[in-house]
Amino acid sequence: xxxxxxxxxxxxxxxxxxxxxxxxxxxxxxxxxxxxxxxxxxxxxxxxxxxxxxxxxxxxxxxxxxxxxxxxxxxxxxxxxxxxxxxxxxxxxxxxxxxxxxxxxxxxxxxxxxxxxxxxxxxxxxxxxxxxxxxxxxxxxxxxxxx
Amino acid sequence: xxxxxxxxxxxxxxxxxxxxxxxxxxxxxxxxxxxxxxxxxxxxxxxxxxxxxxxxxxxxxxxxxxxxxxxxxxxxxxxxxxxxxxxxxxxxxxxxxxxxxxxxxxxxxxxxxxxxxxxxx
Numbered sequence: 512x513x514x515x516x517x518x519x520x521x522x523x524x525x526x527x528x529x530x531x532x533x534x535x536x537x538x539x540x541x542x543x544x545x546x547x548x549x550x551x552x553x554x555x556x557x558x559x560x561x562x563x564x565x566x567x568x569x570x571x572x573x574x575x576x577x578x579x580x581x582x583x584x585x586x587x588x589x590x591x592x593x594x595x596x597x598x599x600x601x602x603x604x605x606x607x608x609x610x611x612x613x614x615x616x617x618x619x620x621x622x623x624x625x626x627x628x629x630x631x632x633x634x635x636x637x638x639x640x641x642x643x644x645x646x647x648x649x650x651x652x653x654x655x656x657x658x
Numbered sequence: 659x660x661x662x663x664x665x666x667x668x669x670x671x672x673x674x675x676x677x678x679x680x681x682x683x684x685x686x687x688x689x690x691x692x693x694x695x696x697x698x699x700x701x702x703x704x705x706x707x708x709x710x711x712x713x714x715x716x717x718x719x720x721x722x723x724x725x726x727x728x729x730x731x732x733x734x735x736x737x738x739x740x741x742x743x744x745x746x747x748x749x750x751x752x753x754x755x756x757x758x759x760x761x762x763x764x765x766x767x768x769x770x771x772x773x774x775x776x777x778x779x
Contacts, residue, residue: 530737533716537741540720550701550722557720558696618692618709618717627697 517581524567524574526593529617532568536561539578543585552651555631556585559649562624563589569614570594571644584633587649595641603629603637659683659768661725661748664704667762668752670727673734675748683724685774688760692717699723700771706759712737719745729756 520542522535540557544550560576567574571593579586596602603625610620625647629635634650662679665672672679688706689695692713695705701722707714708729715738718726725748728734733751734742742749752759764770769777 530712533713533720537716537719554701554720554722561716561720562696617711618690618695618713621691621693623693623697627693630697 517579517586519577519579522576522578524564524571524576524591526568526570526572526574526591528568529613532565532617533561535576536564539576539587542578546580548585548653552585552653556587556651559628559631559651560587562628563587563647563649565619566624566645567591567593569610569619574644583653585651585653587647587651589647589649590644591646592644595643595645596637596639597641599637599639659763659766661704661750663766664725664727664763664768665750667766668727668750668754668759670750670752673728673739673749673751674743675725675746678725678746678748681724681748683768685771686760686763686768687771688729688756696721698771700774703771704763704768706756706763708732708756710738711735712741714738715742715747715749718742718747723747725750727752727759729754729759 539560543553571591574591577588601607605626606622608620608622614620632649633652636648639645660680660682683704686704690709695717699721703723704725705718705723706727710728710732728751731753
């Protein structure tokens with residue numbers, strides 16, 4: 512489906528479905544590889560998508576990850592229905608985590624997810640309503656324009 | 659060193675990716691925590707881990723790892739093995755523990771991430 516100047520695809524993610532966790536990000540990586548985007552950018556997008564997907568699986572009831580490609584950027588818009596985040600500033604700190612043992616057994620929940628999404632993004636925005644859900648918008652630029 | 663060297667040094671079993679054993683690996687890292695692998699890993703990494711669920715394979719693919727070595731005799735679960743096979747990701751399994759596996763590879767000249775970055779490579 513078309514959106515503005517780009518192509519957009521919405522992926523549904525189910526909360527607590529640990530068996531399938533990561534499949535959307537793997538699919539997104541495949542899509543970006545087929546298009547022939549620079550591998551370093553793909554890697555950053557895939558890491559951001561994977562961290563976001565894991566956050567939905569671990570914490571939310573459900574969510575969507577919308578991949579939008581424009582001629583100049585990759586956008587990842589992540590929206591979930593879940594508990595939300597009370598203190599975003601605290602959640603953005605490396606090492607802060609509210610993970611359960613089950614999440615840690617999966618190799619996740621070290622409090623690196625949100626900071627790592629930001630690290631791999633050119634633009635990063637997060638908003639959350641406690642009791643309702645969290646939205647994360649990520650942009651990765653495809654062309655570095657000299658200023 | 660090549661993945662074949664890794665296999666011999668660790669007396670490892672090749673679970674999948676036999677055809678890629680002559681590829682060279684230049685850097686290795688070890689963790690059971692995939693959060694840290696995503697945060698600190700790098701392309702071409704040889705990932706040593708004791709986490710044998712599908713997330714270890716997915717994480718390796720996401721970060722463009724060269725291969726995965728499961729320590730302590732672990733084997734990938736069914737979903738992980740299928741994905742690795744589909745993606746052509748080599749997987750080795752050694753009966754050695756994590757510390758010894760890392761020590762053997764390091765002493766034979768395979769650098770860790772911090773060494774690799776310090777060398778400016």
